[in-house]
Amino acid sequence: MDWHILAQQLVNGLTLGSIYGLIAIGYTMVYGIIGMINFAHGDVYMVSAYLTAIAIAVLTGFGIDSAPFAIVITLALTMFITGVYGWSIERVAYRPLRGSTRLAPLISAIGISLVLQNYVQLSQGAKPQGVPTLVSGTVRLGTETNFVQMTYIQILIVVVSFAAMAALTWIIRSTSLGRQCRATQQDRKMAAILGIDTDRIISTVFVIGAAMAAIAGVLVTLNYGSFDFFIGFVTGIKAFTAAVLGGIGSLPGAMLGGILLGLFESLFSGFVNTDYKDVFSFALLVLVLIFRPSGLLGRPEVEKV
Amino acid sequence: MKPSSLLEVRGLTMRFGGIVANNDVSFDVADGSITALIGPNGAGKTTVFNCLTGFYRASGGTIHLATAAGAPVEVGSLLDKPFIGGSYLVARAGIARTFQNIRLFREMSVVENLLVAQHQRLDRNVLAGALGTRKFRQTERDGLARAFHWLEVMGLTADANRLAGELPYGRQRRLEIARAMCTGPRLVCLDEPAAGLNPRETHELSELIRTLRSEHRVTVLLIEHDMSLVMGISEHIVVLDHGEVIAAGNPETIRSSPAVIAAYLGAEEAEVEGGEGTR
Structure with missing residues (x-):
């Protein structure tokens, strides 16, 4: 076996996996707090890709050509606007249905997903869009013929993703907001009885999920350069798979699940077959659900009194 | 509201479909008192608590809580406030509680x-x-x-x-x-705090409840089946049966009330008075 190919696939897998992990956070946190799968989350990620392109175009229009500066501004703008999307979606489509059957918000989520896709398709056109390359260059290790390379963008993806996950972990573990989120997740009614505005916490969770998806959207767009209104679907389903793999409802689980899924998928396409990588990912999901239904780090559902 | 009252419940009614859990319940909790809510199992005591603490929206009646600021607040209206209403406002107004099942x-x-x-x-x-x-x-x-x-x-x-x-x-x-x-909180509602405790722990609990009131200046409202605890620490007792108030008064009055003794079906007068559980 060629070790440099293995190492290269691991590098690629880590990059892909951190993206899955970032998006999976949105699925897992929302599931943890209100027990619904937010099927519109993938499309929120798609919206953030368009916002990235718009932000970059605007910045270029202003004549800003310093790549680090442009990336920071784009990240901030995209996270903010995508956060507003996340907040509005919860407010419009899920909150009015709270207290109705479990299925109602799920259907509403699918509706929102369709609305977002069609709205973007109408307003931005159906053709794939692109952004100019802001960062180019690679780091190479090895000889002329046997080498492992990592582009600057890949390094950026891994660094920014891990930083975002670390920051979020800190917020959830050690801040007052994080304690309120965990309390609301464990027993929403009890949290309210203690004076926590649980509706506000739920909104915050949607904003956090959307902001994380926005980071992923910016990074992926900078990496691939091209996107269309349908990218949210497959990526969303993959990130959802990652969340289930790690144990849905568990924050470290989503990150771990994302990275593992990225690694497996990348190794599979490197050593077995590229065309069947999605089949492999979903087969993995089926196996996890059969042998460990609560995921790697998830806890089995406990009946609440 | 009377100036001495912290909480005034008037005509509180709670219906679940056709079942009336509380019917026209009225009582006062004096500021700085230890008040007990007693009654046989299924009398609707916990339902009263759930309405007081904003866990449920009462079907009818009013629950007024005196506030430090002045004007009393009505618990139900806190839940109904458009956009921002919710149970959390009740906690912020100053009512806290514990649960029978922790x-x-x-x-x-x-x-x-x-x-x-x-x-x-x-x-x-x-x-x-x-x-x-x-x-x-x-x-x-x-x-x-x-x-x-x-x-x-x-x-x-x-x-x-x-x-x-x-x-x-x-x-x-x-x-x-x-x-x-x-x-x-200004009012803390304890739902069967002695349930599952041994006699020594129950004794410690009654000391603790006294401390809460005397040192931490909080008014206590408790549901309890342990009559020796209730009779020992409360100044005012409200008795519920079948969702209605059947008696209210100080421990002496309650102990000798025929309506209360009758409500504890089969319970002898001695048991209502005594330390052996009527549980």
């Missing part, structure tokens, strides 16, 4: 259970936290200090960093009371 955040540490109850006072700004501003650190320190104060009062200091769900039953009960107190 509802701690089992997967959070003991001290976190107490911190989360204080967030009204703690700085909620994440940015301030990330920057570690002085105000943020100060409020966090205050929160911790308050949490450890209550751990000491409850004798739980050694358990501060254990998961709440791991604690033995009696300590979970005390932790739940500590958590309720950490919200800074």
Whole structure:
């Protein structure tokens, strides 16, 4: 076996996996707090890709050509606007249905997903869009013929993703907001009885999920350069798979699940077959659900009194 | 409202479909008192608590809570406020409670259970936290200090960093009371605090409830089946049966009330008075 190919696939897998992990956070946190799968989350990620392109175009229009500066501004703008999307979606489509059957918000989520896709398709056109390359260059290790390379963008993806996950972990573990989120997740009614505005916490969770998806959207767009209104679907389903793999409802689980899924998928396409990588990912999901239904780090559902 | 009252319940009615759990319940809780709500199983005591604490929206009647600011607030109207209404406003108005079946955040540490109850006072700004501003650190320190104060009062200091769900039953009960107190309430509602406690623990509990009132200046409303506890510590007792108030008064009046004795079906007068459980 060629070790440099293995190492290269691991590098690629880590990059892909951190993206899955970032998006999976949105699925897992929302599931943890209100027990619904937010099927519109993938499309929120798609919206953030368009916002990235718009932000970059605007910045270029202003004549800003310093790549680090442009990336920071784009990240901030995209996270903010995508956060507003996340907040509005919860407010419009899920909150009015709270207290109705479990299925109602799920259907509403699918509706929102369709609305977002069609709205973007109408307003931005159906053709794939692109952004100019802001960062180019690679780091190479090895000889002329046997080498492992990592582009600057890949390094950026891994660094920014891990930083975002670390920051979020800190917020959830050690801040007052994080304690309120965990309390609301464990027993929403009890949290309210203690004076926590649980509706506000739920909104915050949607904003956090959307902001994380926005980071992923910016990074992926900078990496691939091209996107269309349908990218949210497959990526969303993959990130959802990652969340289930790690144990849905568990924050470290989503990150771990994302990275593992990225690694497996990348190794599979490197050593077995590229065309069947999605089949492999979903087969993995089926196996996890059969042998460990609560995921790697998830806890089995406990009946609440 | 009478100036001496902290809580005034008038005509409280709670229906679940065709079932009337509470019908026209009226009583007062005097400021600074220990008031007990008793009655046979299924009398609707916990339902009254659920309405008082904003857990349920009462079907009818009013619940007024006196506030330090002046004008009393009506619990139901807090729940109904457009856009921002909810149970959390009741807690912020100053009512805290515990549950018969303990509802701690089992997967959070003991001290976190107490911190989360204080967030009204703690700085909620994440940015301030990330920057570690002085105000943020100060409020966090205050929160911790308050949490450890209550751990000491409850004798739980050694358990501060254990998961709440791991604690033995009696300590979970005390932790739940500590958590309720950490919200800074004016009225604390204890739902069967002595359930499952042994006689020694029950005795400690009655001392604790007295301390809450005398040292921490909180009014206590409790549901309890342990008659020796109820008769020993309460100044005012409200008796419910089949969802209605059948008697109210001081322990002496209640002890000799024929309606109360009749309500405890088959219960002899001696049992109502005595220490043996009517449970």
